[in-house]
Amino acid sequence: MEQTETASDVEKLLSGLGRFPEAWARPFLIVVSGLPGTGKSYFCHCLAQRLAAVILESDHLRRTLFLAPGYSSAESARLFRASHLLIERLLRQGLPVIFDATNLSQHYREKLYRIAERFGVKLVLVRVEAPPELVYQRLKERQTDPGTNSEADWSVYQRMKPQLEQIRRRHYAVDTSQDITPVIDKVIREVSR
Ligand SMILES: Nc1ncnc2c1ncn2[C@@H]1O[C@H](COP(=O)(O)OP(=O)(O)O)[C@@H](O)[C@H]1O
Ligand SMILES: [Mg+2]
Secondary structure, three states, X not given: OHHHHHHHHHHHHHHOOOOOOOOOOOOEEXXXXXXXXXXXXXXXXXXXXXXXXXXXXXHHHHHHHOOOOOOOHHHHHHHHHHHHHHHHHHHHOOOOEEEEOOOOOHHHHHHHHHHHHHHOOEEEEEEEEOOHHHHHHHHHHHOOOOOOOOOOOHHXXXXXXXXXXXXXXXXXXXXXXXXXXXXXXXXXXXXXO
């Protein structure tokens, strides 16, 4: 039951994606992580303007699968199962991927590390942060932004905060209350090497 559900989830997610960029001989996987409102999607959007990759934004994927997202752990587990299979599918086709999700738990990140290893692709990790006062303000303003895919508000931020587990691997950290360009430059340099 779970397997057929996942397979049809993956197909649904795949058909909701836009045009694909060109395939690479050795694609890469960029994994962004951080609490809601820290600026992950903004960062990924800026990055993708300079680097043709498929952005998998978990909030967009969540809306594709769930009409009324509740951000429960069962919902997230199903979403991540399908997302991980989708990432594998894209990498197999040589498509570089930017995975824009909270990725707070070590458990879920480990799965991504293993995917990158299995496919022999470069893995770049980015931890996105911002001061809580700024996040509070941003989330309040985002609620009226028709362009956002996220329904996560300050209460979701607070609920998720204790779930944040430190990244134990080498990664880039970006504080989005500052200029994000230097980190974008570094990430591009790393995947282009
Ligand atoms: N570096 C930044 N400079 C200016 N505004 C930003 C920046 N990062 C995020 N924002 C704004 O803050 C809000 C939350 O950012 P978003 O990228 O949606 O966060 P997340 O994807 O982590 O939940 C959005 O309205 C976004 O436009
Ligand atoms: Mg987002």
